[in-house]
Amino acid sequence: MRxxxxxxxxxxxxxxxxxxxxxLLGGPILLPVICGEGWTGVASVEAFVAVNGLPAVLAAHGVxxxxxxxxxxxxSLLSISDRVFAxxxxxxxxxxxxxxxxxxxxxxxxLTVAHAVLSAALPNWQATxxxxxxxxxxxxxxxxxxxxxxxxxxxxxxxxxGIVADATALTHGCRTAASCAGACAAPMLFAMACGPFVxxxxxxxxxxxxxxxxxxxxxxxxxxxxxxxxARRIGYMARSWPRFTRHVWQRHGAxxxxx
Amino acid sequence: MSRVRRSVWSxxxxxxxxxxxxxxxxxxxxxxxxxxxxxWRFLAGMHGYHEGHWRALGVLKPEETLPGGTELDMFWSxxxxxxxxxxxxxxxxxxxxxxxxxxxVVEAGGPQDWALPYWNYSSxxxxxxxxxxxxxxxxxxxxxTPNPLYTRFRFGNSEAGEVIxxxxxxxxxxxxxxxxxxxxxxxxxxxxxxSATSHNAGQAGSLERTPHGNVHTAVGGAAELPGLGxxxxxxSLFETAGLDPLFWLHHANIDRLWEVWLKRDQKHxxxxxxxxxxxxxxxPFVMPRPDGSEWHFASAEMVxxxxxxxxxxxxxxxxxxxxxAGLTEGLxxxxxxxxxxxxxxxxxxxxxxxIRLGAGGATTEVAVDEQVLRRASEQxxxxxxxxxxxxxxFLTLESIRGLNNVAIYQVEVDYGAAGGELPSxxxxxxxxxxxxxxxxxxxxxxxxxxxxxxxxxxxxxLVQRMGFDTEPNLxxxxxxxxxxxxxxxxxxxTIGRVNIYQDTP
Numbered sequence: 001m002r003x004x005x006x007x008x009x010x011x012x013x014x015x016x017x018x019x020x021x022x023x024l025l026g027g028p029i030l031l032p033v034i035c036g037e038g039w040t041g042v043a044s045v046e047a048f049v050a051v052n053g054l055p056a057v058l059a060a061h062g063v064x065x066x067x068x069x070x071x072x073x074x075x076s077l078l079s080i081s082d083r084v085f086a087x088x089x090x091x092x093x094x095x096x097x098x099x100x101x102x103x104x105x106x107x108x109x110x111l112t113v114a115h116a117v118l119s120a121a122l123p124n125w126q127a128t129x130x131x132x133x134x135x136x137x138x139x140x141x142x143x144x145x146x147x148x149x150x151x152x153x154x155x156x157x158x159x160x161x162g163i164v165a166d167a168t169a170l171t172h173g174c175r176t177a178a179s180c181a182g183a184c185a186a187p188m189l190f191a192m193a194c195g196p197f198v199x200x201x202x203x204x205x206x207x208x209x210x211x212x213x214x215x216x217x218x219x220x221x222x223x224x225x226x227x228x229x230x231a232r233r234i235g236y237m238a239r240s241w242p243r244f245t246r247h248v249w250q251r252h253g254a255x256x257x258x259x
Numbered sequence: 260m261s262r263v264r265r266s267v268w269s270x271x272x273x274x275x276x277x278x279x280x281x282x283x284x285x286x287x288x289x290x291x292x293x294x295x296x297x298x299w300r301f302l303a304g305m306h307g308y309h310e311g312h313w314r315a316l317g318v319l320k321p322e323e324t325l326p327g328g329t330e331l332d333m334f335w336s337x338x339x340x341x342x343x344x345x346x347x348x349x350x351x352x353x354x355x356x357x358x359x360x361x362x363x364v365v366e367a368g369g370p371q372d373w374a375l376p377y378w379n380y381s382s383x384x385x386x387x388x389x390x391x392x393x394x395x396x397x398x399x400x401x402x403x404t405p406n407p408l409y410t411r412f413r414f415g416n417s418e419a420g421e422v423i424x425x426x427x428x429x430x431x432x433x434x435x436x437x438x439x440x441x442x443x444x445x446x447x448x449x450x451x452x453x454s455a456t457s458h459n460a461g462q463a464g465s466l467e468r469t470p471h472g473n474v475h476t477a478v479g480g481a482a483e484l485p486g487l488g489x490x491x492x493x494x495s496l497f498e499t500a501g502l503d504p505l506f507w508l509h510h511a512n513i514d515r516l517w518e519v520w521l522k523r524d525q526k527h528x529x530x531x532x533x534x535x536x537x538x539x540x541x542x543p544f545v546m547p548r549p550d551g552s553e554w555h556f557a558s559a560e561m562v563x564x565x566x567x568x569x570x571x572x573x574x575x576x577x578x579x580x581x582x583x584a585g586l587t588e589g590l591x592x593x594x595x596x597x598x599x600x601x602x603x604x605x606x607x608x609x610x611x612x613x614i615r616l617g618a619g620g621a622t623t624e625v626a627v628d629e630q631v632l633r634r635a636s637e638q639x640x641x642x643x644x645x646x647x648x649x650x651x652x653f654l655t656l657e658s659i660r661g662l663n664n665v666a667i668y669q670v671e672v673d674y675g676a677a678g679g680e681l682p683s684x685x686x687x688x689x690x691x692x693x694x695x696x697x698x699x700x701x702x703x704x705x706x707x708x709x710x711x712x713x714x715x716x717x718x719x720x721l722v723q724r725m726g727f728d729t730e731p732n733l734x735x736x737x738x739x740x741x742x743x744x745x746x747x748x749x750x751x752x753t754i755g756r757v758n759i760y761q762d763t764p
Contacts, residue, residue, distance in 0.1 A: 002442070002603055082444035083657075083758070085606050085628070150708030155444070157658050157755030160609030161626065215541055216455035217708030219336075229332065233541040243537050 008077050008093070012070050019067025020203075026063075027199055033060040034108070035192045036116035061108035065101055068188075068206040069180065072152070072213045073100060076176055079155045080169060092158065092169040099173025100180075107181045115192045125195030132190040139186040140227060143220035148182030150217040151175075184209055261565045262361075262374035264515070265574045267392045267508055268385045269376075274401050277376055278394040278408070284363035285407040285504050293319065294326045296334070296547035297359045301326065303501030305352065305546075306338040307458075307701075312498055315487060316412065333545055333553075338497055340698055341461030341712060342454040343440045343535055343599075346517050347558035348544055349510050354569050355546035355554065356507060362549035374571055377511035380474060381429040381579060389424040391478070395505050408504045414480035414492040416667070416744060422480075427669060427693040427743075428473035433465035434520050434580055436717065437651070439530050439597070440464070445604040445760050446653040446715040449520055450530075453599055456539045459497065459701035460709035466520070468694050468714050471513050473667055476695035476744075478505060481665045495665045497698050515573045518564065523578040528597030529562055535599070602650070607631045608736065608759030616661075616751045620668065620741040625654075625757050629734040635761070636726035636733070639719075651719045651762040654691065654738065658711035660703040661696065661752030669693045670716055671739040674725060675732040687728070691716040693743065696752060711755060718759070 023030060031037075033056055077093050084092045115128070122128045139145050156175070159168045187205045194201035215233055218226045265277070291298030300318065304326075313319040325331065339348035357375045364373045382388040395408045415422040436449035443453045445462075452462025463472070479495030493503040500506050521527050534540060536559040543555035556568075565572050608627030615621060638649040654672065673688035694714050702712045725731045738757050 004603075079444045082442075082604065083606060147706040150706060153708035154705060154710045156710065157613065159611045160606065160756075160758075161611055164611070214455075216457065219707055225328070225332070236543070237541055240537065240540065243533075 004081060004089075005078050008081060009074060012074050012077065015066050016068075016070045019063050019065075019070070022063050023067050023199060023202070030060045030063055031198050033057055034064050034112060035198060036112040036119070057109060057112075058105050061105050061112075062101065064108060064202070065104045068202060068209070069100075069104060069184075071206075071210050072180060073097065073176075075153070075213070076155060076172075080158065080172075083155075083158055084165060084169075085160060088160070088165055091166055095166040095169035096173035096176075099170040100177040101173075103174045103177035103181065107177070107185075111185060111189055111192065115189055118189075118193070125193060128193040129190065129195065132186070132193040136186040136190050137224075141222065141224050143222060145183060145186075146218055146220040146226055148179050149212060150220065151179035152183060152213060153217050154179075183212075261570050261572045262372050263574050264374045264377055264511055264571055266379050266382070266385070267376040267394075268379070268382075268387055269574070272387060272393050274394055276370070277373065278392070279400070280364045280367070280369040280373055281360065281376070281504070282394070282400060282406060282408045283367055283369070284360045287363045287367065288359070289407060293323055294330070296330075296551045297362075297549060300502070301334070301547075302356055302359065303499070304335045306501035306506075307336050307497035307499070309496075309498040312496075316490070316499070318499070318502060334547070336458060336497075337456075337544070339457055340459055340467065340497070341451065341463045341702065342457035343448075343451040343464070343530060344454070344456065344539065344544075344558065345451045345464060345467050346514070347535075347561035350514050350517070350561045350564075350569070351544055351546055351554075351556050353507065353510055353514055354571075355548070357571070359547070359549050375511050376508055377515050377573070378505070378508040379512055379515070379575075380424050381431050381470060383579070389422075389429065391422050391505065392508075410493060410503050412490070412493040412499070413478060413503055413505065414482040414490075416477040416480045420480070420482070422478050424474065424477055425743075427469070427690070428477055428667070429470045430692060431470070431516070431579055432692060432717070433469060434516065434523060434578075436465045436520075437524075437526065438602075439528065440532075440535070440599045441602075441604055441762070442599055445606070445758075446655055446762075447713070448715075449527075450517075452713070453532075453534065456542065459698055459704070459707070460711060461702075462713040462715065465715060465717070466513060466516055469692055471509075472695035472697040473693060474509055475500065475697040476665055476667055478509070479503070479665065491665050495697065497701055514564075515576065518573055518576045519578065522576050523580070530599050531597035532599045602762045604653075604760050605763055606758055607652075607761050610738070610757040613753050613755055614740075614757070615753050616668065616740055616742070618742070618751075620739060621754075622737060622739040623757055625736045625738055625759055627734060627736060627759055631761060632722060632725065632733045636722050636724075636731070638726070639723040640726040646723065649722075651717065652722045653760045653762075654716045654718050654736075655756075655758045655760060656694070656712075656714045656716075656740075656754050657758055658713060658755030659696070659699065659752055660711040660755070661750065662700050662703065663749040663752055664696055664698065664700050665744070666696045666752070667693055667743045668696075669741045669743050671741060672718060672721060673737045673739075674721070674735075675737065687724075687731075689718075689721050689724075691718060691721075699752060 080092050080096055081089045118131060119128050122131060156172045159165045191198060191201040191205045211234060212230060215230060218229060285299060288299040293300040295301060310325060339345050361373050365371055380389050397406050398409050400406045414420055417423050433449060438448045439450040440448040440453055447462040447464045449464050449466055451464035451467055454461050475494050479492030481489055481491045481495060484490045493499040494506055537557050546554045548554050560568060608625045610623040610625045614623045635649040639646040670691045671688060672691055675687060699712060702709050725733060
């Protein structure tokens with residue numbers, strides 16, 4: 001891996017880790033805002049915002065996006081860094097991340113609304129969790145969900161010069177976020193509905209999404225066949241992992257010996 | 260002792276033992292039900308399939324059903340294109356096919372050492388090299404029975420339905436590519452860009468582009484058929500390519516050229532990267548054995564053709580090029596030969612916009628970092644070592660998208676000049692090569708996560724030529740994509756970007 005790629009991966013990992021630490025330490029304050037706790041429906045949106053403050057709502061979602069979603073951006077960021085002029089690398093990556101984050105702040109807030117409405121309609125968090133799990137199951141059995149997931153892999157052409165280059169990166173970020181939202185919305189809603197277990201649920205959902213993003217696209221289809229394939233592929237990767245790591249260490253040893 | 264794959268023309272234009280036994284075995288395999296792993300259609304489906312298309316063409320009869328879901332998932336539509344797995348996957352595929360054919364040949368009383376012939380269309384020693392061998396065009400075998408090697412879905416690329424391969428179609432410039440893979444996102448290399456499993460999109464290697472893609476399109480072609488409209492030939496689509504018996508000889512030649520590339524220069528190495536050697540990471544490649552059992556393999560098991568698993572060699576892996584390998588080799592120190600991303604690749608020019616390839620093709624201007632180009636082009640005039648240090652230059656056609664799978668284009672580049680002349684008298688315009696749109700439809704399926712095909716052309720020689728020019732215009736290159744086949748009534752392809760990259764140490 002190229003050194004500049006390693007730097008990007010390192011920066012993303014640090015951002016995600018920081019997000020999780022903040023979520024862990026600030027959970028009692030942040031998680032109710034993210035999940036819309038105490039919010040009884042659309043009619044009280046203004047009241048909710050008035051209590052928490054718009055900056056707090058956006059900040060809470062920003063932390064959630066940083067923790068859960070940034071690792072999903074690694075392939076796109078590496079691709080962008082390779083496909084723009086050296087002097088445009090940082091601006092283009094920042095523009096892409098900005099577009100992605102902006103979309104998710106808005107979409108994340110909509111998820112909060114959806115969760116609040118569901119919570120208000122159902123007797124307790126357990127019922128909400130079951131309902132969102134059902135929703136998840138249905139959405140994941142439809143071909144459109146796989147289409148959204150597949151589109152996360154699409155790396156769009158970028159303009160090379162001037163402000164247009166940043167604008168195309170920004171748009172690319174928004175479009176990637178839109179695809180990502182379609183693929184991730186249902187499991188994220190489920191995580192929000194897990195009551196006292198929101199944080200571990202968010203971590204599990206994030207891990208699931210990261211693994212899905214690593215795997216290559218699948219042909220969209222009806223049913224849960226693609227998920228069974230994903231499970232088989234995870235099993236295969238776990239079994240074959242030692243031979244990859246062994247090779248990497250052998251290479252590392254050879255390079256040191258050569259040096 | 261390993262079996263020997265020989266040129267299909269090595270015994271002349273008539274039927275010979277190898278072809279007669281091949282035809283007999285194909286005849287046996289086509290009679291097997293599509294659900295049987297060793298049947299002709301099952302093996303073809305492993306490359307790709309489209310049920311509706313297969314039924315329309317009569318490949319599948321109305322009463323026949325496809326193999327079950329698990330079989331389909333494990334075996335079918337698994338060909339690897341636009342990827343560094345293109346060569347190892349097809350080697351395994353060819354080997355599985357060859358062993359199944361051999362088994363049928365032996366069962367019918369044929370030779371134990373039967374081996375798949377190859378079609379060396381680039382040969383300059385064989386006058387008929389570019390023609391399809393008559394054993395594949397004759398409707399009947401010598402004994403008057405129908406010839407299983409003949410198919411009516413091989414339309415060629417001429418009005419008369421013949422296959423006419425030009426110099427550009429069979430060009431072996433790919434053999435000069437010094438690196439197997441340049442990594443993930445920019446230029447391909449000889450064997451293709453780094454990737455996860457990739458059925459249909461990504462960065463094709465230079466060998467996959469030409470002659471591989473061109474020959475597919477030139478042989479398959481397309482034709483208007485009564486009741487069916489315009490039908491692409493078998494070889495023109497991933498979904499039908501394996502149904503043409505000639506497909507296997509074409510790929511045997513591509514496989515042979517991999518061996519030629521490795522042997523023509525000791526610096527040419529396969530990737531020394533765990534993701535390629537042990538890959539793919541998320542699944543094994545799976546092929547059927549002659550007894551129908553599964554054979555799982557990774558790329559590392561495909562590097563030695565004479566190993567017991569594969570057990571074949573080619574009769575000719577001599578270097579067909581007179582020129583020596585490219586200018587870039589000094590960039591990669593011996594300890595890092597084979598290492599993917601041993602050199603960094605930087606963007607130095609782009610046209611910044613999408614272009615549409617109309618009936619007359621398209622021309623676009625690529626704005627280039629003039630300083631980089633000037634420094635490198637001057638350095639290249641200072642001898643081989645300085646030239647090597649200057650790095651290699653590539654033009655990429657990024658995210659080619661469209662539905663026309665049966666077109667061939669030629670790529671030209673011209674840098675112009677304010678005055679003066681090249682001392683050598685060489686032109687400032689240069690034909691970089693050609694490409695076909697084989698697989699373009701599948702590569703453009705956004706819903707399947709495909710962002711089109713990306714193709715790479717080496718322009719290092721052009722940059723070197725600039726160094727000898729007295730007043731070259733270095734801030735922009737004019738790139739023309741010119742169609743070499745008639746326009747079809749299908750929406751023209753688009754090219755997302757035309758970019759210039761430099762390999763830098």
